[in-house]
Amino acid sequence: MKRILSVFLVVLPLGAQGPAAPATQALSGVVRLNKLPISEEVLQVKLPRPVERPLSNGLKLLVVESHRVPNITLQIRIPTGDLRNPPELLGLSDATAALIRLGTKTMNAKAIADRLADLGATLSIGSGQDSGTIFVSAMTENFDGALALLTDVLLNPTFPEDEFVKWKTRTKAQLEQMQSQPGFLANEEMLKVLYPDDSRRYARPTVASLDKMTRNDVVEHYRKFYVPSGQWAGIAGDITPAEAVAKLEKALGGWKGGPVARVSMSLPEPIAEKKVFLIPRPNSVQTYLMVVNRAIGRLNPDYIQCQVMNRVLGAGPSSRLFRNIREEKGYTYGIGSGFASTRVMNYFNASTSVRTEVTEPALAELLREFRDIRDRAVPAAELADARSAIVSGFVLGLESSSAVLSRWMEQREYGLPEDYWDTYSQKVSAVTAEDVQRVAKKYVPAENAQIIAVGDAGKIAELLKKFGPVEDVGAGGK
């Protein structure tokens, strides 16, 4: 069951990455003796290309064939999404995604769960922000059965009233439970801060929206948005393109509707004024800190430069934030930063949990790192290491056919150039220290940092004032 991927394998000298870092270069939190037997070569691999096939229902299908294991994974994008929800019916998209698999004309929820278990299959339907995804995975011999179940769920749902009521009860309990998680509280506040004027500010349903929601609302959402709409679908694993097309035509040939206009939202500029938001969480022994501002969407031309910059600053243990704030200072167990860049989201943030007593120095140090990458050109060797981390690591993504498919889905859905992944390493390797500093200045917040702190208000409220005007947003939001 093993087969070499049809990848183009060449070992090239590091070239654009430049020479290895000199022994003398200082890196916070790390001492290098430079005695390691490192191969100074980078495996250049070509991402296997998918086969693209149109389906008669309007879906565009990508197939990544791989027979490593007898398993097939299918994903289909649907034009649902949280941003479709009317403001008074938050959670409607989640309700529809959950309810659709809890009853069809011939099967009740128990029968569906039993059937899935008999097949050993996964069938999940989830709502993201501007779209949703149907996900089906099963062993090869059970894939037809799983597809048949998907057909039934997608085309014949009954949205039973009793299941709807029970779903609401469970969801309310889960909302209550999530209120105890500092990361959840911070994330909720972050969305309100970043997108105060539109539906992006809502992270979740509320008790009020759940109480207001009716079964008819769910049926309406299903009718409007659970349609093919010319979106992308992808299938990866133990299947040929011809088989994939035949099976999907049979299963979903009768699925009609659409098209639905894409959710369109502007990506606002960074917030100009510094501000601190305090969320009291009594009995906390740590402060959850987040520093955030608006940055770039996925199609921004600075995207790759931003990825390289963030490798230096906050992505993974080799980055400055981890080396300094965890390894050197010992303030935290984990810290990281990253860009959320889609068609509708455009922010950059860093977050960490630190013991309450070091809230002030930890936040100061985090902001110092933010200023440093803006004010000082990244040293050549450190930049070469950051680029190498991305370029050399590309090969690790070849192991899973689903991961390969995800990259191609990203390329297609964002309309990136056909050769995007073929030239990805070159693009990363071409990023200069000037590029890094330019995008850091533009997108890493300093004087306009939006700071969110979740913790023991009695102990941190005063010190937070040193970082900007503080707004106490209370538990659970404004």
Added chain:
Amino acid sequence: MLRNLLLLVAVAMPAFSQTSSKIDPVKYTDTTLENGLRVVIAEDHYAPVYAIAVSYKVGSKDERPGRTGFAHLFEHMMFKGSENVGPGEHFYTIFTRGGSMNGTTNTDRTLYFEVLPKNQVDLGLFLEADRMRSLRVTKENLDNQRQAVKEERRLSVDNQPYGQTFEKLDELVYDNFAYHHSVIGSMADLDAASVEDVQQFFRTYYAPNNAVLSLAGDLETKETLAKVKKYFGGIPRQEAPKPVDLAEPKKEGGERRLEVDDKLARVARLDIVYRLPDGASADTRALSVGASILGGGESSRLYQKLVKEKELASSIQCFASGREGPSTFRVTAMVPPGKDPKQLESLISEEIAKFLSEPVTEKELAKTRTAIRRSTLFPRESVLSTAISLADETAVYNDPNRINSEPEKRLAVTADEIEAAAKKYLRNDNRVVVVTKPAAAAGRPAAPKPGN
């Protein structure tokens, strides 16, 4: 860098029906070097990557009173430098060369692993060998990692709803100190650990004869084994550490119960834990299959009864947690606001009682077998999973072939075996019940306002 070892499920069994896909067994070589290092290598040429894992036969079970959390604290020290590797140079180099790595400690073993592009085989071997041979320990580095670990404890226990519940459960389940205390350890003990403790621990447990090295991926076995000998062959063997007695004293007094007031929780939680024999025993295996029938997924008995029909739980989990020594069968449920944990408990007890009185059905067994077969695929899509399974199965159970044999044995479990094991172990006088309740409303944040 802390995780509980669930029952490891892996790979390969004969086809059970004519239409089932054939899954080949994982092929590997098993070699022991002169210094006692056991080396397991599995070739997999699918992608140009490889993984390396080193599993040391030491965990929190080996700790003594006053030094809880030490095995895990030590794990952190393994990234702070050795003779030829500077502090932090290990992880910095791995990540900047496109790889990934981590370490993790549980009750029974301490595991280190890396995954890298295939042209970096020497790098992975050198890094693991250097720290096995010559870990360098300084007071400064120890103090520094003590902080990181204490922060890890705050993150996973002290600042987490239900964080203390895990510790209380093990304290009630186990009387033998080996498993009675938590892997993360107490703050006071973490403060007490000295440089001498670290050095002594290293000498005793971090010897080649107390470790298993595994490699999986795009490698040639012969060539790789030669490199392993080059890097590890010269590390001297040490006197084997004294095995820890994991046996539990006979329990008196029946069921043990505790109510925990949790200042961070907002909804109640119910935990019921039954004691099982060791993780390699047939009874524990049978009940791990039984657990999935009872509480694995939406089609399971407990989910259908308690979450869907009675609405007494908002979620429920049930699984067997296998260890080298005495293991456990765990049921965990979240109780929705306004529902009674007592009522939930009595209905779970009813379901358990049914489980004892009538055999599971062939249909239930069949679906479990399908899930077991499918779960064997996951490690085959990842050289890292393969390397970790091989290293851990060998370190904890002394048998790399469990990667192939254990799923086969699980597939062969019968209804009678499940019933017999359930009758033996799923008894009220063999269990611990912990109810975690949100502490009194004083000091709790106000309920969120509806809407914005």
